[in-house]
Amino acid sequence: MGDMIRLCSIDEVKVGEKRRFKLKDLGVEVLLVRLEDGFYAMENRCPHAGCPLSFYGEVREGNKLQCNCHGAVFDLRDGRVIEGPAQSPLRTYKVTIFNNEVFVEI
């Protein structure tokens, strides 16, 4: 099990929004997305060519995240590639809600 890192309180990100968190100590940037059914966390870096998903990522219907750099589409629940050009999955992180706070396991 990795470290549990607090990102924010649940009220800070509304349904349909995404927000970037820089975890400097770990050298990781996390993108947190809130959908109707909960929060999803992933690396803020497209595995295709490294574009930041906080800028290029667009949440689409059906739990999809499209990287508008070159058009790759991922399932943001598990990071799998739905459409290329990306070949490898998006790295995702387990989210836990505790006392109205959002934590990710890194």
Ligand code: FES
């Ligand atoms: S960097 Fe995301 S699709 Fe190319």
